[in-house]
Amino acid sequence: MAKVTEKSLKARCTELNMGPLRNTTFGIRANRLGAGYTVELIYRDNTPPQILVEGVAAAEAAAAVEGAAAGAAAVQVAGLDKPEFVTRDTFVRQAAERCPKCATKDIFPAHLSVEKGIITQKCSCQRCGLNWNSIYRLDDYEIAVTAGEV
Ligand SMILES: [Zn+2]
Structure with missing residues (x-):
């Protein structure tokens, strides 16, 4: 696997947000804060973002991004991508x-x-x-x- 950089992480998030996550209720965002990376789920309504990992290395942040995308794909296949109740x-x-x-x-x-x-x-x-x-x-x-x- 190629070395993960801030740029490649952000590009991957954009790719997922425009692609597999397009029809879900959330998008994903990776940010570099000082030495560590933060990965969070950004909901399309006003629900506050959910932090998945914080202050981790780039490779770990990349794994969190892929994990969230895979989870969302599985949920979509199951037809449960919309939460049961409104916020x-x-x-x-x-x-x-x-x-x-x-x-x-x-x-x-x-x-x-x-x-x-x-x-x-x-x-x-x-x-x-x-x-x-x-x-x-x-x-x-x-x-x-x-x-x-x-
Ligand atoms: Zn009802």
């Missing part, structure tokens, strides 16, 4: 209007409970049957304006 960020972006598993809007919001500025609402999905709690946090207040005061 918290996605759920919030969708304003809690969709099932966190199957994404339908056909959900049934039920009982609300309020405790110390946090409202928890039990929800269930009419399509896939998932049950979850949507959590709302107190944000602000607004003075009510009654007619005649304006």
Whole structure:
């Protein structure tokens, strides 16, 4: 195997990101920080990166990159490349209007409970049957304006 350099590592990551990892939920990134290399998974939504190895030698970083790519390929073959549930960020972006598993809007919001500025609402999905709690946090207040005061 050719000697691994920072350049060859980055090129390999780009190659994987544009190729085998293209349709997965993440890409891979290798960085040289001082004497060691860091390899991390970068998710395509806002999930924070997951560090695979840190402060390792170039050859070890290369092995981590290949390992992640091989794992992703295996997962794709198994048809599980999409995580089962959406991330918290996605759920919030969708304003809690969709099932966190199957994404339908056909959900049934039920009982609300309020405790110390946090409202928890039990929800269930009419399509896939998932049950979850949507959590709302107190944000602000607004003075009510009654007619005649304006
Ligand atoms: Zn569902």
